[in-house]
Amino acid sequence: MxxxxxxxxxxxxxxxxxxxxxxxxxxxxxxxxxxxxxxxxxxxxxxxxxxxxxxxxxxxxxxxxxxxxxxxxxxxxxxxxxxxxxxxxxxxxxxxxxxxxxxxxxxxxxxxxxxxxYKPVRVTKRLTVKPVWEDYTSSPGEQIIELDPGMAFGTGTHPTTTLSMKLLENEVSTGTSVVDVGCGSGILAVAAAKLGATEVLALDLDPVAVEQAKANVALNHSENQVRVKQNDLLNGVERTVDVVVANILAEIILRFVPDLPRVLKQGGTFIASGIIQQKEEQVVQALVDAGYQVVERLQEGDWVAIAARS
The missing domain is CATH 3.30.70.260 (ACT domain)
Structure with missing residues (x-):
């Protein structure tokens, strides 16, 4: 063909x-x-x-x-x-x-x-992204995320993704519960699982993305930790979690920020990426209005990622 x-x-x-x-x-x-x-x-x-x-x-x-x-x-x-x-x-x-x-x-x-x-890339101190066909020996403490471009996973090295992974590495440890809003291919959900999260709910409205995320979760043997579901943002999510992460457009983040306190535990962390610098002020103000304060900010080029807590 x-x-x-x-x-x-x-x-x-x-x-x-x-x-x-x-x-x-x-x-x-x-x-x-x-x-x-x-x-x-x-x-x-x-x-x-x-x-x-x-x-x-x-x-x-x-x-x-x-x-x-x-x-x-x-x-x-x-x-x-x-x-x-x-x-x-x-x-x-x-x-x-x-x-x-x-x-x-x-x-x-x-x-x-x-x-x-498409080659292995060390994205953070602990996370390395690797195509399935490459031989690679990990070092102690290094976690490997296996990717297959045939599944349209992407390389995982776009600034919005790497910034998200760096913030996740600071916030996720053994026992952490996570919701990934707009999970796309599932790379952040898999990253959270590799970092020790025991419960990860990966959500996306696009059924194609849901199927890709499920395939990539299986590829990384993370099915026991990660559940992928078709869903519109946080609508209908009844559980409360330690971390909510969203690597999507600022306009979409603004739509569900008011709903965060219902899902994110008191003292939990919201990680937002995919924010073009010109939109940062709007996102920060929306978080302040919802009762959150920015505790960490990372930037690469025009892209900004932030971590906020109540």
């Missing part, structure tokens, strides 16, 4: 949003070529495990590719993708050029394309 690669030239800040709607349109996976990596001073040996060809990358921003089977690909799909990308302006995100190009790839070429750019 052949696959159609649909490449969108977009901005770094729009990466997760564009990847999300490529997957919702039926992409079998996504891949990113980020121009920023060409200037990155890698602080781990993994960044030097493969050579980067400058011609593969745009001058600015990123190429974000979705891979669609020939059975579902048509011109209407391209128009929907362009409309959704341009619509990100309504959420305060710069979608960049939104140039779209396509090419046909064989099954073998698609599979090999994943593996060329």
């Amino acid at each position: 052949n696959w159609i690669e649909v490449r969108v030239h977009t901005s770094q800040e729009a990466e997760e949003a564009v990847a999300d709607f490529l997957l919702s349109e039926g992409a079998g996976g996504t891949a990113t070529w980020d121009s920023a990596v060409l200037d990155t001073d890698w602080d781990t040996p993994f960044g030097e495990m493969f050579a980067l060809a400058e011609e593969d990358y745009p001058d600015k921003g990123i190429w974000l590719a979705g891979y669609f089977s020939e059975a579902i690909y048509d011109e209407a799909l391209l128009k929907r993708i362009e409309m959704k990308a341009q619509g990100l302006k309504e959420f305060g995100l710069d979608p960049g050029p939104v140039t779209i190009v396509t090419q046909t790839m064989s099954e073998e070429s698609w599979a090999n394309a994943w593996k060329v750019y």
